[in-house]
Amino acid sequence: MYEVELKIRADHDPVRDRLAAMDADPRGTVEQEDVYYQHPTRDFGETDEALRLRRETDDDGTTTAVTYKGPLVEAASKTRREYETGVDDGEAMARALEALGFERFETVRKRRERFDRGDYTVTLDAVEGVGDYVEVETEAEAVESAREGAVELLTELGLDPNDQVRTSYLGLLLGGGDTRE
Helix, strand or coil: CEEEEEEEECCHHHHHHHHHHCCCEEEEEEEEEEEEEECCCCCHHHHCCEEEEEEEEECCEEEEEEEEEEEECCCCCCCEEEEEEEECCHHHHHHHHHHCCCEEEEEEEEEEEEEEECCEEEEEEEECCCEEEEEEEEEECCHHHHHHHHHHHHHHCCCCHHHCCCCCHHHHHCCCCCCCC
């Protein structure tokens, strides 16, 4: 399964209005803290991989998940293999990663407002130290058709898919700049 994602830097208010007009299903707002880890023997920056421990807090409490993101698999979107699983004890997981030689590298904090529209999730992200972005994403085996659907949805939201940012929030925080088409 692939995570197919398109991301654009955008003002949230007009997008939120369009989502309401489209009857998108609001899923609530969460606070996320993503702690990224560096592998003990290979440079994830060079291999275009990521390992993160995400703490997500909403009205129901806090959950934690560990996620591995593989290298990008296509140039037209931020599509990659992703493996994620919930973790009962985030602190124990952090200690286990560090005991295995992984080092904490950087932390990304964001407020994420989510909406469902068909098979896609639209998120309005306010990323600390980086700015406001809109992401459209889905999970799919057929990457091209999923990307095309995401492009259509961005257009419906009044956004220009040609303004897509392919740099991760971690890359943006580290000064990687907006990598666009």
